[in-house]
Amino acid sequence: MTEQAVANALDGMLRFNPATRTVSSVFGVMLALAGLHHGLLEITLHGNTPTPGVHIQAIGRGQLMWEAGTEDALTLIPNFLLTGVAASIVGLGLAWWSVFRVHTQRGPAGFLTLCVLLTLVGGGIGHVVFFVPVWAYSTRIRKPLAGWRRILPHAAVTPMGSAWRWVLALAVLTFMVALEMSVFGMVAGLGEEQQVLYATWAFLGASLLLINAAYACAAASDLATRA
Secondary structure: OOHHHHHHHHHHHHOOOHHHHHHHHHHHHHHHHHHHHHHHHHHHHHOOOOOOOOEEEOOOHHHOOOOOOOOEEEEOOOOHHHHHHHHHHHHHHHHHHHHHOOOOOOHHHHHHHHHHHHHHEOOOOOOHHHHHHHHHHHOOOOOOOHHHHHHOOHHHHHHHHHHHHHHHHHHHHHHHHHHHHHHHOOEOOEOOHHHHHHHHHHHHHHHHHHHHHHHHHHHHHHHHHHO
16 A cells, blocks of 8 residues: 555545535435425324325325426335435434534444435435435545546536535525425426426436536535645
């Protein structure tokens, strides 16, 4: 092992990357709110009624604001009220963990466990494509970011590092807009439901791209700080 490799390993063990940690915390809270959102819908719209099976819809057919606004989810609990309570509790737990524990040695493992549990107790299905990359990036919080150092052009580190907060804000905004569009189905200037559906998917896709961009910019910021 070279001297530089030893220095990188020690640096990774002794420090965590603050920008990467912040991005992970914010996205963790964002996913927790999405799960809590499902839980509250299950409690208020269905109450103490049995579920039709493992696959459920947080918004029932008689409660829809538009055709695609069903808020599909999975649950291992055969009761809407208990499912909603469980999703709400796990969602709050995920938010707490994301803020206070995700940067610890077992933080990423705990984050992934809570996300999987949230999926199994009615917290939604669509967030799976979001929590997997967030978990993967969170494993870099306590690492020296050698991979990012190889990937990012040296000249781009400073401008990217200065933009990570803005990219993070845009990622959260597009995700929250898509979340509300999925429930209410209302977009200014769009009248047909098919167009609203395309717009919802477009915002979700943009949010996913921006999440990756936010982590890249956060890594640039952390690399600049380490330098």
